[in-house]
Amino acid sequence: MPDSLRRFKADIFQALAHPTRIAIIELLDDGELSAGELIDKLGMEQANISQHLAVLRGKQLVANRKAGNQVFYSVRDPIILKVLALMRRYFQKHLKEALEMLDEMDKASAGTGQ
Amino acid sequence: MPDSLRRFKADIFQALAHPTRIAIIELLDDGELSAGELIDKLGMEQANISQHLAVLRGKQLVANRKAGNQVFYSVRDPIILKVLALMRRYFQKHLKEALEMLDEMDKASAGTGQ
DNA sequence: TAGGAATATTCGATCCTTCGAATATTGTGC
């Protein structure tokens, strides 16, 4: 497989590699939402969410539909939702080691005072 | 869903978000390989592959088995292979726009001389 | 037990990502 195709896949994983963007896609799992609704539900800065939406748009993971003043977002391909569903299964299966990993992370950041 | 769980998922996507690491996992799809075999097949620096393997190990995506001088790697959970298989389907489905994206990237980097 | 093969780690330079603050854009109703 040529490297360009691997770069394409890696870019999609990169787009998914942020907790906020995962949260956005999971919220869109139930149907489309406006940018404002996403901001409300996530309780984060407007600019920040808009930037994350720009990343998802850039990689074509979400579609956007303008309706007057607002922009409604939705997941473009259910395959992406399947990927996240698989990850949920993976998480449940590896819950124990995941908690250990998170614990390590906490300890590491506690040690450095971060 | 608590943010810590999203961070866990994001970390796994992050670990997959590099063409070389995707190549490694795809090579391991057929069964375990030693670090040296991976280096040969990928034709990259030894240190570089070892670093990427360290990332995959750190996120528990691969298992390693020492046999004398060598270390054999394998994918720890077939769910990860399923994720990559889904991504292959996704890629085929979106081949056209993927090529456009890659083209954009080429043009952009040509423009800046990178 | 010295030398070499296989693998891992450290280091430092460079680039990429993320964030909030500030600002720009676009659409609506008066």
Place this chain on the structure above:
DNA sequence: GCACAATATTCGAAGGATCGAATATTCCTA
């Protein structure tokens, strides 16, 4: 047109990722 609401973009600082060079570790074999 003007003010306002919703969303997007730009900017700069701070932290994280990636690479090759150099070095360290581990294990085998003579």
